[in-house]
Amino acid sequence: MMKKLLVVGACVVGIAAAQAQGTVNFANLAGANIQPIMDVGGTATLDAGWAQLELADGTALGTPVAMIAGGLFFGPAIDTGVAAGTAVDLVVRAWDGGDGSAPAGNIGVSDVFSVTTGGVGDPPGPPADIVFAGGGMQSFALVPEPTTLALALLGGIALMFRRRK
Secondary structure, rough: OOHHHHHHHHHHHHHHHHHHHEEEEEEEEEEEEOOOEEEOOOOOOOOOOOEEEEEOOOOOEEEEEEEEEOEEEEEEEEEEEEEEOOOOEEEEEOOOOOOOOOOOOOEEOOOOEEEOOOOOOOOOOOOOEEEEOEEEOOOOOOOOOHHEEEHHHHHHHHHHOOOOO
16 A cells, blocks of 8 residues: 555656646747748758757757748747746757758757746646747858868868969
8 A cells, every 4th residue: 555655646746747847839930039040151041951959058859840931940849858937048950951860961050048948837838939029049040061161171272272384
């Protein structure tokens, strides 16, 4: 009988702890607030690629989501692993290549931004938005692959040393 009470008690504590986790909406559009991801050079939106939410230390949260036209992504509500109503530092990593299983191609990372997580209350409230008026994630652009830059640099050096005949 005592073992059953301990198991039931552990389950209740586990359920309460799981509901207390802070969540965020993984989308770069919230109402009138839009922060699109830009392609290399920052002149056009990234219309195909992937986005991943991460803690500021680089720990991935959830799974990558596919981009849609306009540099936008709409992922699920993601559990950040901190208590509901707690501020958490996050970044968004985006890339334009591969199948979404790992960053490939041109990659960009947002500046670190802080969000106070949602899920507060009983029952838990809605997740917090990562894009909001006056803060949250800001637009950013992808940067070229290092191999592309290296080849361009080598080509430039070769041109400088080219002998004229």
